[in-house]
Amino acid sequence: MKILVTGSSGLIGSEAVEHFDGQGHEVFGVDNNMRREFFGAAGDTLWNLERLKSKAKRFKHAAIDIRDRAALEELFKLQRFELIVHCAGQPSHDKARDIPLLDFEVNALGTINLLEMTRQHCPEAVFVFLSTNKVYGDAPNEIPIKELETRYDYARPEDFGGVAETCRIDRTLHSLFGASKAAADLVAQEYGRYFNMKVGVFRGGCLTGPSHSGVELHGFLSYLVKVTLTGGRYSVFGYKGKQVRDNIHSHDVVRAIEEFAANPRPGEVYNLGGGRANSISMLEAIARIEQLSGRKLDWRYVEEARKGDHICYISNLGKFQRDYPNWKITRNLEGILQEMVRAQSTPKLHSTRT
Numbered sequence: 001m002k003i004l005v006t007g008s009s010g011l012i013g014s015e016a017v018e019h020f021d022g023q024g025h026e027v028f029g030v031d032n033n034m035r036r037e038f039f040g041a042a043g044d045t046l047w048n049l050e051r052l053k054s055k056a057k058r059f060k061h062a063a064i065d066i067r068d069r070a071a072l073e074e075l076f077k078l079q080r081f082e083l084i085v086h087c088a089g090q091p092s093h094d095k096a097r098d099i100p101l102l103d104f105e106v107n108a109l110g111t112i113n114l115l116e117m118t119r120q121h122c123p124e125a126v127f128v129f130l131s132t133n134k135v136y137g138d139a140p141n142e143i144p145i146k147e148l149e150t151r152y153d154y155a156r157p158e159d160f161g162g163v164a165e166t167c168r169i170d171r172t173l174h175s176l177f178g179a180s181k182a183a184a185d186l187v188a189q190e191y192g193r194y195f196n197m198k199v200g201v202f203r204g205g206c207l208t209g210p211s212h213s214g215v216e217l218h219g220f221l222s223y224l225v226k227v228t229l230t231g232g233r234y235s236v237f238g239y240k241g242k243q244v245r246d247n248i249h250s251h252d253v254v255r256a257i258e259e260f261a262a263n264p265r266p267g268e269v270y271n272l273g274g275g276r277a278n279s280i281s282m283l284e285a286i287a288r289i290e291q292l293s294g295r296k297l298d299w300r301y302v303e304e305a306r307k308g309d310h311i312c313y314i315s316n317l318g319k320f321q322r323d324y325p326n327w328k329i330t331r332n333l334e335g336i337l338q339e340m341v342r343a344q345s346t347p348k349l350h351s352t353r354t
């Protein structure tokens with residue numbers, strides 16, 4: 001297959017490049033290193049691009065901005081893609097309030113640019129869009145919870161499996177990021193339903209793995225490991241540090257994309273996170289990473305929670321597992337944490353990171 005991966009130097013994009021290149025597909029990556037513009041030097045993804053260039057066999061890269069329709073048009077005229085994995089984005093909930101226009105241009109406009117290019121040049125291609133659980137805004141906070149010693153959890157047995165795709169996406173507080181992604185999410189669904197294109201939308205929980213250029217504003221586990229290993233102060237915002245996230249390894253995300261691509265369901269939406277088994281609270285994550293790294297984290301507690309932040313979010317994976325029974329979580333949380341501590345302790349892999 002000829003595959004386009006946008007955001008190819010990022011966490012999920014780079015995993016997709018490696019995975020599909022390893023299978024012998026022809027993979028084109030588009031990434032203009034905008035993560036550096038969003039988050040400064042610590043968000044620079046060039047180290048990951050260099051890693052891909054040296055590792056992947058058939059990988060070609062172009063530093064195209066997905067807002068640049070003319071440049072995309074050129075690319076799509078030259079290449080007839082069979083699969084588009086759209087991972088490029090402004091990924092931070094909090095950052096969006098400082099750059100509302102840029103955030104919307106990249107997340108919403110960039111997405112419709114790619115969908116429209118696909119419709120015009122390769123309408124039979126499969127298109128996968130990486131959306132987010134922030135499209136639900138703070139609606140998941142309406143689920144009754146109970147407080148345990150180190151975490152919150154859902155109080156009712158019917159919520160045990162987590163948040164399903166039936167959760168409403170409007171009349172909630174999203175953050176501007178959640179709103180720009182919700183716009184893109186709806187437009188992507190529409191290209192699936194209205195034009196009957198093979199579009200799939202994945203609403204990510206916490207996506208994680210060793211290739212994240214973790215920064216305070218995005219990439220929670222990666223950044224937590226980084227601060228624990230290299231020093232500096234970590235801030236925990238609100239909810240007594242008992243807020244819960246479900247974490248999925250980038251490999252399992254790409255496997256889900258692969259399953260969808262092999263048997264696409266036009267316009268379908270799936271929640272994709274680590275599920276209950278891979279869920280962890282802030283307090284629990286700090287304790288485990290301290291144990292694994294043998295270092296003490298310098299952290300402070302900030303009373304005020306991040307605006308619109310989820311208290312307890314666990315993705316219900318039931319719908320995806322029913323539609324794609326070959327897929328399952330293969331990387332457990334303990335393995336994910338160990339790999340991250342190992343990777344960030346190895347200066348070679350992250351040598352160009354600051």
Ligand SMILES: NC(=O)c1ccc[n+]([C@@H]2O[C@H](COP(=O)([O-])OP(=O)(O)OC[C@H]3O[C@@H](n4cnc5c(N)ncnc54)[C@H](O)[C@@H]3O)[C@@H](O)[C@H]2O)c1
Pocket residue numbers: 006007008009010011012013030031032033034035036045064065066067086087088089090091106110130131132133203204205206207208212213219
């Ligand atoms: N990581 C998570 O926890 C998470 C959770 C839910 C959803 N998502 C979504 O999944 C997608 C991938 O996330 P990630 O963690 O790999 O993010 P990432 O920041 O690691 O990767 C995104 C990449 O896109 C590139 N990019 C940004 N703007 C661009 C533009 N205008 N043109 C070209 N390239 C551009 C960046 O340089 C970066 O390398 C994002 O859309 C994000 O919103 C991520």
